[in-house]
Amino acid sequence: xxxxxxxxxTKLVENIKNKKLSSADVTKxxxxxxxxxxxxxxxxxxxxxxxxxxxxxxxxxxNLDLKLPGIPMAVKDLFCTKDIKTxxxxxxxxxxxxxxESTVTENIWKEGAILLGKLNCDEFAMGSSNETSFxxxxxxxxxxxLVPGGSSGGSASAVxxxxxxxxxxxxxxxxxxQPASFTGTVGLKPTYGSCxxxxxxxxxxxxxxxxxxxxxxxxxxxxxxxxxxYDPKDSTSIDFKRNQYSKELNNNxxxxxxxxxxxxxxxxxxxxxxxxxxxxxxxxxxxxAETIDISLPHTSxxxxxxxxxxxxxxxxNLARYDGVKYGFRANGENLIDMYEKTRSxxxxxxxxxxxxxGTYVLSSGYYDAYYLKAQRVRxxxxxxxxxxxxxxxxxxxxxTPSSAFKIGEKTNDPVSMYLNDIFTVPVNLAGLxxxxxxxxxxxxxxxxxxxxxxxxxxxxxxxxxxxxxxxKIDFKNKITDWWIK
Amino acid sequence: xxIDLKTIKHISKLSRISVDEKKAEKLAGDLNSIFxxxxxxxxxxxxxxEPLTSVAETTLKLRPDKVKxxxxxxxxxxxxxxDNEDYFVVPKVIE
Numbered sequence: 001x002x003x004x005x006x007x008x009x010t011k012l013v014e015n016i017k018n019k020k021l022s023s024a025d026v027t028k029x030x031x032x033x034x035x036x037x038x039x040x041x042x043x044x045x046x047x048x049x050x051x052x053x054x055x056x057x058x059x060x061x062x063n064l065d066l067k068l069p070g071i072p073m074a075v076k077d078l079f080c081t082k083d084i085k086t087x088x089x090x091x092x093x094x095x096x097x098x099x100x101e102s103t104v105t106e107n108i109w110k111e112g113a114i115l116l117g118k119l120n121c122d123e124f125a126m127g128s129s130n131e132t133s134f135x136x137x138x139x140x141x142x143x144x145x146l147v148p149g150g151s152s153g154g155s156a157s158a159v160x161x162x163x164x165x166x167x168x169x170x171x172x173x174x175x176x177x178q179p180a181s182f183t184g185t186v187g188l189k190p191t192y193g194s195c196x197x198x199x200x201x202x203x204x205x206x207x208x209x210x211x212x213x214x215x216x217x218x219x220x221x222x223x224x225x226x227x228x229x230y231d232p233k234d235s236t237s238i239d240f241k242r243n244q245y246s247k248e249l250n251n252n253x254x255x256x257x258x259x260x261x262x263x264x265x266x267x268x269x270x271x272x273x274x275x276x277x278x279x280x281x282x283x284x285x286x287x288x289a290e291t292i293d294i295s296l297p298h299t300s301x302x303x304x305x306x307x308x309x310x311x312x313x314x315x316x317n318l319a320r321y322d323g324v325k326y327g328f329r330a331n332g333e334n335l336i337d338m339y340e341k342t343r344s345x346x347x348x349x350x351x352x353x354x355x356x357x358g359t360y361v362l363s364s365g366y367y368d369a370y371y372l373k374a375q376r377v378r379x380x381x382x383x384x385x386x387x388x389x390x391x392x393x394x395x396x397x398x399x400t401p402s403s404a405f406k407i408g409e410k411t412n413d414p415v416s417m418y419l420n421d422i423f424t425v426p427v428n429l430a431g432l433x434x435x436x437x438x439x440x441x442x443x444x445x446x447x448x449x450x451x452x453x454x455x456x457x458x459x460x461x462x463x464x465x466x467x468x469x470x471x472k473i474d475f476k477n478k479i480t481d482w483w484i485k
Numbered sequence: 486x487x488i489d490l491k492t493i494k495h496i497s498k499l500s501r502i503s504v505d506e507k508k509a510e511k512l513a514g515d516l517n518s519i520f521x522x523x524x525x526x527x528x529x530x531x532x533x534x535e536p537l538t539s540v541a542e543t544t545l546k547l548r549p550d551k552v553k554x555x556x557x558x559x560x561x562x563x564x565x566x567x568d569n570e571d572y573f574v575v576p577k578v579i580e
Contacts, residue, residue, distance in 0.1 A: 095564075096562075096564060097563070099560045099561055109571050130520075142508035192540050192541055193540075193541040193543070206540065232546065232548060234546055235546075236539065237571070238541055238543055298529075300525070301525065301526060301529065303523075304522060304523045304525045304526050305526065306520060307522070307523055308523060308526075312528070315500060319501075322501070323566060324565070324566075324575055325561075325564065325565050325573055327563035327564075327566070328566065329567065332576060333576070334576050334577070334578070335576050335578050337576075338575065338576050339501045340501050340502060341503055343500070343501055343502045343503075344502050344503040346506070347502070352502055353512065353515055353519075354498050355500050355502065356493070356497070356502070356512060356516060357516060359500040360488070360492075360496050360516070363496070370523070372536055373526055373527075373531060374526065375536035376531035376534040376537075377526055377531060378536075378537040379528060380529070380531070380534060381533050381536035411524065414515055414519060415518055415519060415522050417486050418519075418522075428541075429540075431540025431541065
């Protein structure tokens with residue numbers, strides 16, 4: 001059984017299609033491993049019994065033309081799943097059972113996949129270490145007491161620990177790419193408007209995007225192909241011609257122009273990250289691509305911009321949690337008192353902090369100085385990328401300024417936690433696609449990732465570059481199963 | 486600039502989150518360090534820059550206004566912390 005969970009998604013699909021494995025075999029294997037992996041705390045809600053039923057039902061009349069035939073899959077608990085509790089990692093949604101399904105998960109089930117359970121994440125996806133979850137820390141399978149990154153920490157941990165063959169996360173400022181980098185997995189943040197936001201618990205609506213997290217680039221391309229659809233239920237969903245990303249995957253990147261932005265060489269960046277980046281540059285050259293030095297002059301303004309735009313949108317989105325129609329309610333002497341106590345007891349510290357920042361920057365007298373200013377700088381950041389893409393086809397950067405850190409190491413210093421997303425945030429602000437692939441290890445043996453940023457709607461191109469690099473890098477994740485007794 | 490306790494109390498009222506003295510002090514410290522970091526934006530002159538409100542360069546599509554939902558009133562009310570048959574219940578608002 002243990003060998004089933006080691007197989008890639010692509011291999012599992014092939015084995016089910018060739019009838020070498022049944023959906024029940026595969027589902028059972030992932031359930032058994034998940035059962036033995038409670039210490040990772042990757043799951044918030046397990047749905048194992050129902051998953052096995054569905055797998056057996058699939059096997060009775062298997063439709064092998066589907067893209068994910070009978071494949072079990074756990075998803076981030078930010079996606080609404082009909083009749084299955086959806087918490088967003090928050091106490092305030094601790095007992096919320098959606099009456100509808102998110103479009104992204106609906107797309108997955110339509111292609112034959114089976115829900116294993118809902119994965120842990122930072123509360124309302126606000127965090128970079130999965131430590132803000134109401135349901136507790138998640139362990140990184142790489143090493144004990146190491147954060148898996150965040151906010152899609154449970155997702156990253158579950159893929160790296162082989163509790164699910166593949167998963168979906170969401171990325172508002174780096175929440176797919178940073179945990180992918182911390183766990184030695186592949187994570188794609190698609191172009192804004194590529195995957196529907198319908199049924200995803202909203203954090204910052206102009207930045208949020210769902211995307212695949214996988215063991216390799218091909219698996220990632222396959223899931224992207226399934227989840228990226230035009231959806232009239234999301235007014236910012238974009239109707240463009242989508243590729244068959246996995247079928248069109250091509251490692252020939254000869255002649256591609258790859259930009260190397262000098263502003264990503266930040267002060268205090270460890271030498272190991274710089275070395276990794278140089279190695280990455282060599283890899284793309286070895287693949288026949290050309291690297292070009294470019295400038296993205298407003299890079300250092302991206303994080304301050306993000307910490308105005310995202311909290312502002314969050315404070316507005318989270319106004320709906322008032323204890324009236326769903327979720328947690330604290331008793332109060334009157335209606336206002338009930339609201340205030342519900343939100344004070346229902347939200348965790350980081351979420352309250354961000355609501356406060358957002359409320360402040362939107363409040364009368366400060367709107368122009370902060371929110372409007374940030375939107376203007378956001379335009380400059382996007383212009384930087386537009387200029388760069390006149391010269392290059394894609395951009396190569398490190399994914400994060402460090403490898404995974406210890407649980408508790410950064411919880412008392414919000415700004416140092418925010419700095420984790422320094423290389424990923426500009427991509428969200430500009431609405432571009434970005435992929436993180438594992439590219440090496442630091443001296444402690446922890447994985448490090450490289451990020452490839454593409455033009456809008458050019459997912460195929462960055463997947464191809466990632467695919468070519470993956471072959472050269474030949475990364476092996478060092479997972480010892482330390483948590484399995 | 487610095488965010489004082491009075492401002493914290495004001496924001497907490499606007500955001501409908503109750504804070505006691507201890508929490509207010511912690512928040513003031515956190516917010517000040519975050520705003521110190523945000524102030525970096527003032528280095529930039531942006532008067533002539535158009536604000537970016539959405540990266541999705543798309544015009545909103547129109548659709549017929551049709552009811553698509555099924556009758557799910559019961560499931561919806563079931564999610565409420567306190568209900569009385571078909572109603573959501575809140576503390577008394579009219580004396």
